Structures are given as C-alpha cells and as structure tokens.
Amino acid sequence: MGANETPDTESWQLNIEGMSCASCVLRVENALSAVPGVRRASVNLALERATVAADPGVPVTALQAALETAGYTARPVGETVTAPTQAWPDWVPVALAALLSLPLVLPMLAMPFGLHWMLPGAMQWLLATPVQFVLGARFYRAGWKSLRGGSGSMDLLVALGTSAAWGLSSWLLLQGAAADALYFESSAAVITLVLLGKWLEARARRQTGEAIRALQALRPDTARLRRDGLEIELPLAQVQVGDQVVIRPGERIPVDALVLEGQSHVDESLITGESLPALRAPGDRLTGGAVNGEGLLLARCTAVGAETTLARIIRLVESAQAQKAPVQRLVDRVSAVFVPVVVLLALATLLGWGLGNGDWEEALIHAVAVLVIACPCALGLATPAAIMAGTGVAARHGILIRDAAALEQAHRVDTVVFDKTGTLTQGRPTLLSLESPVGSSDEALALAAALQAGSEHPLARAVLAAAVERGLHVPAAGALRALPGRGIEGRIDGRKLLLGSTRLMQEMAVPLAAQQARQAALEREGHSVSWLAEAGAAPRLLALLAFGDPLKPGADAALQRLRAQGRRSVLLSGDNRGSVATVAERLGIDEARGELLPEDKAAEIARLQQQGRRVAMVGDGINDAPALAAADVG
Numbered sequence: 001m002g003a004n005e006t007p008d009t010e011s012w013q014l015n016i017e018g019m020s021c022a023s024c025v026l027r028v029e030n031a032l033s034a035v036p037g038v039r040r041a042s043v044n045l046a047l048e049r050a051t052v053a054a055d056p057g058v059p060v061t062a063l064q065a066a067l068e069t070a071g072y073t074a075r076p077v078g079e080t081v082t083a084p085t086q087a088w089p090d091w092v093p094v095a096l097a098a099l100l101s102l103p104l105v106l107p108m109l110a111m112p113f114g115l116h117w118m119l120p121g122a123m124q125w126l127l128a129t130p131v132q133f134v135l136g137a138r139f140y141r142a143g144w145k146s147l148r149g150g151s152g153s154m155d156l157l158v159a160l161g162t163s164a165a166w167g168l169s170s171w172l173l174l175q176g177a178a179a180d181a182l183y184f185e186s187s188a189a190v191i192t193l194v195l196l197g198k199w200l201e202a203r204a205r206r207q208t209g210e211a212i213r214a215l216q217a218l219r220p221d222t223a224r225l226r227r228d229g230l231e232i233e234l235p236l237a238q239v240q241v242g243d244q245v246v247i248r249p250g251e252r253i254p255v256d257a258l259v260l261e262g263q264s265h266v267d268e269s270l271i272t273g274e275s276l277p278a279l280r281a282p283g284d285r286l287t288g289g290a291v292n293g294e295g296l297l298l299a300r301c302t303a304v305g306a307e308t309t310l311a312r313i314i315r316l317v318e319s320a321q322a323q324k325a326p327v328q329r330l331v332d333r334v335s336a337v338f339v340p341v342v343v344l345l346a347l348a349t350l351l352g353w354g355l356g357n358g359d360w361e362e363a364l365i366h367a368v369a370v371l372v373i374a375c376p377c378a379l380g381l382a383t384p385a386a387i388m389a390g391t392g393v394a395a396r397h398g399i400l401i402r403d404a405a406a407l408e409q410a411h412r413v414d415t416v417v418f419d420k421t422g423t424l425t426q427g428r429p430t431l432l433s434l435e436s437p438v439g440s441s442d443e444a445l446a447l448a449a450a451l452q453a454g455s456e457h458p459l460a461r462a463v464l465a466a467a468v469e470r471g472l473h474v475p476a477a478g479a480l481r482a483l484p485g486r487g488i489e490g491r492i493d494g495r496k497l498l499l500g501s502t503r504l505m506q507e508m509a510v511p512l513a514a515q516q517a518r519q520a521a522l523e524r525e526g527h528s529v530s531w532l533a534e535a536g537a538a539p540r541l542l543a544l545l546a547f548g549d550p551l552k553p554g555a556d557a558a559l560q561r562l563r564a565q566g567r568r569s570v571l572l573s574g575d576n577r578g579s580v581a582t583v584a585e586r587l588g589i590d591e592a593r594g595e596l597l598p599e600d601k602a603a604e605i606a607r608l609q610q611q612g613r614r615v616a617m618v619g620d621g622i623n624d625a626p627a628l629a630a631a632d633v634g
Contacts, residue, residue: 009039012052012060013077016067018145019048024072024153027146031070035062049077071145094199097135097192100127104185118179125173128184132166136191157339158194161371162187168368186372215314215625218289223254226298239304247286247297256308257286257299263484264295265457269421277458279501294457295484313598313626342374409632412614416562417605417631419619420573420583425549427620429458431466432527432550436543437514442472444543448532450477451490451499459530459547487530496535497542505531510539522546526579549579551586559587570608572601572627601627 016028025043028050032041037058043050052063060076067074104127107118119127133140136159143156165187172182222233226244236254239245245257249264265277268290277293280286286299289310305311346367353363421427436444449467452460453474467474477497480490486507487500498508502519505512510533512519519529525548532543562569571592573580580594593604605627608615617624617631628634 009053010056010058012054012063014050014052014060014063014067014074015077016043016048016050017073017075018071018142019043027070027153028067028072031066031072032063035066038063050074069148071142071148090202091199093135094192094195097131097188097195100131100135101185101188101192103127104188108185116180121173121177121179121182124179124182124184125170128166128169128188131188131191132162135195136162139191139194153339157342157371157374158190160343161368161374162190164368164371165190168364183368183372190372215310218252218310220252220254224248237305239301241301241304243301245299245301247292247299249292249294249296251292253286253288253290253292253299255288255301256303257288257301259284259286259297259299261298262295263486264297265293267291267293267458294482309597342371345374346370409614410616413567413616413633415568415570415608415613415615417570417572417608417615417617417627418589419601419617419624419627420571420575420580421549422620423552423618423624424555424571424583424587425551427549429462429528429547430550431462431545432548433546434466434543435515435518435546438540438542441543442470444532445470446472446474447492447497447542448499448545449474450492451480451488451497451532453477454480455488459528462547463545489535498531498533498535500530502529502531505533505541508533508535508539510535510541512541515541515544518544524578525582526576551583556587559589563588568613570604572596572604574598574601598624598626602630605630 019025019028028043029041032038032050032052035054035058037055039053039055041050041052054063064074103119104124107115110117118124139155139159139162143153143159146153146156165183169182169184169187219236221236223236223239223243224231224233224246225239226246231246239255244260245253245255247253253266259280259282261282263279263281266280266286267277268287280297285302286297287310288303288308303309306315349370350363350367353366354360357363418424431445434441434445434448445463445467448463449472452463455461475492477490477492480488482488483500483504486504487498489496489498491497498504498510502512510531512531522529528547530545530547531541532545533539533541559569568591569587569589571580571584571589573592573594574596575594577594580592583589584592596604601624605615605617609632614633615631616633617627619625619628619634
C-alpha cells in the first residue's frame with residue numbers, strides 16, 4: 001500500500017524475489033527507474049526490498065510489470081502470500097555439489113605430490129552432469145532472466161562458462177579422448193564454489209536483517225481497546241487514531257498514545273536508553289513498544305502503523321542499510337559491463353585461434369578457457385568467505401561485524417561514539433548510597449528491603465540486592481500497598497513506613513528540608529532519589545536512597561586506549577544531561593550530549609560525518625539501531 005512521502009510524491013515498498021547478487025540490485029534499480037513517473041528507486045539486498053518514490057498515480061502494477069520483464073517478481077510489502085515449502089535446507093545443494101565434485105578435483109590436488117591418475121571419462125561425466133544441470137539449474141534460470149531483461153549477469157557467465165566446459169568435454173569423450181583431456185572437473189568445481197559463495201552471502205544477508213526483525217518483534221500483534229464501556233481485543237492493524245487503549249501491568253504498549261487515566265512506571269529504554277523506568281501520568285506520552293510497569297493505564301492512540309516512533313526507527317535502520325559502500329557501487333558498475341566484455345573476449349579468442357592456425361578444436365578449447373577462467377568463482381567466493389573468516393575471528397573477541405563495508409571502513413575510524421546505558425554503564429539501577437539522618441544505615445536498608453520484598457520493580461531489585469550483599473536480616477512486612485507512580489507503604493513491627501518519591505513525601509508531610517541540598521546534588525549527577533520515612537502524627541525521615549547506573553569494569557581502560565591512539569570520543573545518550581555529563585567527565589570523553597531520541601543520535605552521527613570524520617558507533621540497545629546503521633562502523 002502506498003504512503004504519501006510529500007504532497008506530490010508517492011512512496012512504494014516492494015518485496016523483490018529472484019535477486020542473487022550486487023549486479024541484481026543495479027538491474028532492479030534501473031528497471032524501476034525506467035518506469036514513467038518514477039523519480040528514484042533504492043534496493044536493499046539484505047531485506048530483498050525496493051523503495052520507490054514516484055509521481056502520484058503511478059500504479060504498483062506498472063512497477064511489477066517492469067520487474068517481471070527484467071526477470072524478477074515483486075509484491076507490495078504487507079501483501080499476504082503463501083510461502084513456498086522448501087524441500088530441503090539451503091545448505092543441502094552445496095553439500096551435494098561438493099560431494100560429487102570432490103572425486104573430480106582430488107586428482108588435481110594429488111598432482112603436485114607426483115600422483116597422476118584420473119577417473120574414467122564416463123565416471124567423470126556421471127559425476128559432473130547432475131552438478132551442471134540439477135544443482136546448477138539456478139544459474140541457467142537466473143541467466144535466462146537477465147538475458148530476457150536485456151542485460152548480462154554473473155549467473156549468465158557461470159552458465160556459459162561451465163556449459164562450454166561440460167559440452168566440450170562431452171564432445172571429446174564421444175571422440176574417444178583420454179580421461180586427462182577432459183574438463184568436467186572445471187565445470188563442477190566452478191559451480192560448487194559459486195554455490196558455496198551464494199550460500200555464504202545469503203547467510204550474511206540474513207544476519208544483516210536480524211536487527212530489523214528484532215525491532216519488528218517489539219510490536220504486539222493485538223491491542224485492547226475500550227469501546228462503549230467494553231474492553232475488546234483487536235488486531236493491531238484495526239486500531240485507529242483516537243481509540244482508547246487499555247494497557248495492563250507488564251504489557252508492551254501497542255501504539256503511540258497519550259495517557260488519559262492511571263499512573264505507572266514505563267520502561268522506555270528501547271527508545272531513550274534510560275535505564276530507570278519513567279513515571280507516566282495523565283497527559284504524558286507513551287511510546288509503542290515500551291513496557292508498562294505496575295499500573296493500569298488508559299490512553300488515547302495518537303499514531304498507528306508507519307507513523308509510530310518504532311516504525312520510524314525501523315525505517316531509519318532500513319534506510320541506512322540500503323546505502324551502498326563505495327566498493328559496492330564500483331562492483332555495480334563493473335558488473336554491468338563485465339559479462340559482455342568476457343563473452344566478446346571468448347569470441348575473439350575462438351576466431352583468432354581458428355582463423356590463425358585453422359585448428360578449430362584447439363580454438364574452442366582456448367575460448368572455453370577464457371569463459372571458465374573469467375567465471376566469477378573468486379568474486380562469488382572470496383568476499384563472503386573473507387566476511388565469514390573475519391567475523392569469526394572478531395566474534396571470538398566479542399566483536400560482531402555486519403558486512404564487508406564495515407571491515408573496509410574500520411581502519412579509517414578517527415571518532416568513536418558511545419551510547420551510555422548498557423554500553424559504558426552496567427545498564428541496570430544500583431543502590432549507590434543510603435544516608436540515614438536518624439540511625440544506622442544498615443537498619444534503614446533492612447526496612448527498605450522489607451517493603452520491597454516480592455516486588456519486580458528495578459529499584460526494588462536494587463534495594464534487595466544491596467541488602468543481600470551486606471548480609472542483612474530483612475524483617476517481615478505486612479499490609480503492603482503499592483501507591484502507583486509514587487511508591488509503597490507497609491507496616492513493620494507496628495510502624496507504618498513509606499518508601500517512594502519526593503511527591504509521596506510531600507503528600508504525607510514528611511520534612512525534607514535538611515536533605516534537599518544533598519538531593520539536588522545527587523540529581524545534578526544524574527542519580528535517582530527515593531526516600532524512606534515513618535508515617536504518623538509526627539512523620540519523620542529515616543533515609544535518603546540514591547540510585548544510579550555504575551560504570552562497567554574496563555570502560556575507563558578502553559577510553560584510555562582510544563586516547564592513546566589519537567581517536568576522538570563522543571557520548572550520545574537518551575539519559576538526562578546530568579548523568580551523561582558525569583559519565584563523560586569520569587571517563588575523559590571529549591564531547592557529550594544527553595536526552596537524545598534514536599533519530600537524534602543518527603543525526604549526530606551524520607553531523608560528524610559531514611565534518612569529514614570516520615565514525616564508529618558503539619551501542620547495545622535497540623534505541624541505538626539507527627545510529628549503529630548510520631555510522632561507518634557500528
């Protein structure tokens with residue numbers, strides 16, 4: 001379904017079937033761009049998807065017809081189709097081709113050791129023929145499609161070269177030639193190597209798309225709506241702007257919305273990177289994909305489908321991945337002329353040798369040699385093999401590499417951008433300090449832990465972890481009652497105790513004046529402050545609790561090594577400015593910016609790149625996905 005990009009432009013997204021390599025990308029883009037009214041077309045090989053911007057009124061059927069002529073099949077994104085059942089895993093043809101080719105190749109491998117033997121010609125034919133025409137059938141299909149579309153392709157060259165080698169060998173076999181004068185091993189080995197390259201390339205493309213699939217998995221399939229006083233559950237596609245959405249505790253928020261009723265803490269770390277849940281009350285905005293905490297919320301839907309924040313993040317990642325590395329653009333240009341040039345060279349070789357000495361059999365052998373040697377077995381295997389080898393070594397050192405472009409750019413990086421939460425810090429709140437103005441801090445911590453026993457709130461887990469670490473005896477608490485958005489109350493040994501926010505303390509008339517300067521200092525450093533108090537006729541403060549996200553072990557050493565290498569460091573985070581500034585100061589980071597949304601991070605990456613910098617982005621969360629994809633290295 002088309003979506004308006006601008007008032008005078010319509011945007012289509014199409015799933016493309018039949019693409020196999022970088023040259024296919026160029027042919028698809030050219031075929032789409034040739035359709036009258038199309039302004040631009042961009043193809044993402046990893047997702048097998050094309051994005052087309054066209055004048056209003058250009059039908060999607062015209063785009064599909066153009067791709068059909070070029071040898072590809074297209075359908076609009078979101079259109080439901082029945083996926084074909086795959087008879088076997090995609091590695092099976094590669095394994096079969098290798099098993100059939102191995103007996104043909106082994107004699108060549110033995111020759112350097114003085115061993116000269118060959119399989120009988122008939123046996124060679126029996127092994128090579130299924131590799132050529134059954135396992136290699138995909139090259140004939142793809143080559144025919146490219147010919148129908150008026151262009152050549154690497155698949156066509158593979159089909160031509162290996163068919164020539166197989167055909168010449170079959171003719172020589174019928175003429176009674178010796179077994180060592182045949183070329184069956186060449187045709188079988190080339191097809192096996194290119195099949196292996198295609199399989200490795202497809203595997204790399206699937207890995208590239210995992211980030212987007214993880215983002216898409218954050219969207220619930222259904223939403224619970226309140227209509228005419230009743231709650232009904234509907235598929236997400238049927239939710240409309242203005243609908244009232246009911247979000248229960250622990251549920252993922254289905255759409256962007258505005259809170260109408262209720263209070264709750266919401267985990268929005270996927271969007272903001274903030275490790276602490278954010279309090280949301282009537283009038284506050286909710287982001288689709290975030291997780292609701294302890295309260296029941298009623299909200300009015302403000303955005304659905306492609307207009308939600310999560311959908312915009314997905315589009316940012318897709319757009320960044322669709323951009324081509326310089327070497328990929330070079331491959332596109334070369335592939336457009338490579339096949340016809342090779343065919344012309346083979347024809348010139350045939351005519352040159354045939355007309356020169358009159359031996360057309362020898363001329364044919366040399367022409368076949370040109371086609372076989374030019375077969376892109378190296379192009380088909382070297383790049384994906386290098387990617388797999390490089391990513392394997394890097395993975396053992398804790399580094400995941402997205403593609404060859406990242407490897408190409410890595411050594412040029414002069415600026416390293418870091419996310420904060422979960423990257424430089426541990427990504428979970430920890431009780432950093434507990435200060436009691438009236439008694440023992442251990443006693444106050446035990447009381448706080450008693451109130452939090454059984455709670456799954458991140459701050460509650462931090463309190464309980466601190467009590468366990470100190471080995472404290474935690475008393476039993478009764479009459480526990482959650483106060484949504486403010487804290488909790490309960491009774492311990494007959495005392496009514498409160499644990500929660502500044503707002504709760506103010507409502508219960510707990511005096512905080514003596515601690516407000518300390519509270520302000522902690523909040524400037526980015527820490528979250530809670531209070532423990534005793535309620536009653538004369539309420540009194542028992543303790544101030546400060547929560548924060550401590551640095552990861554090794555973060556300081558990593559930054560020191562970057563400084564020693566002369567690389568600039570930048571901190572980009574969705575967390576509050578105080579917390580970001582504190583971390584940057586502790587680690588000696590050159591530049592820091594806080595309170596950034598995912599699209600803001602991607603924009604900052606673009607700003608640095610416009611300054612001529614080669615940027616590496618280091619992040620750990622889904623909120624970092626657009627910046628990771630936009631950076632030269634992520």
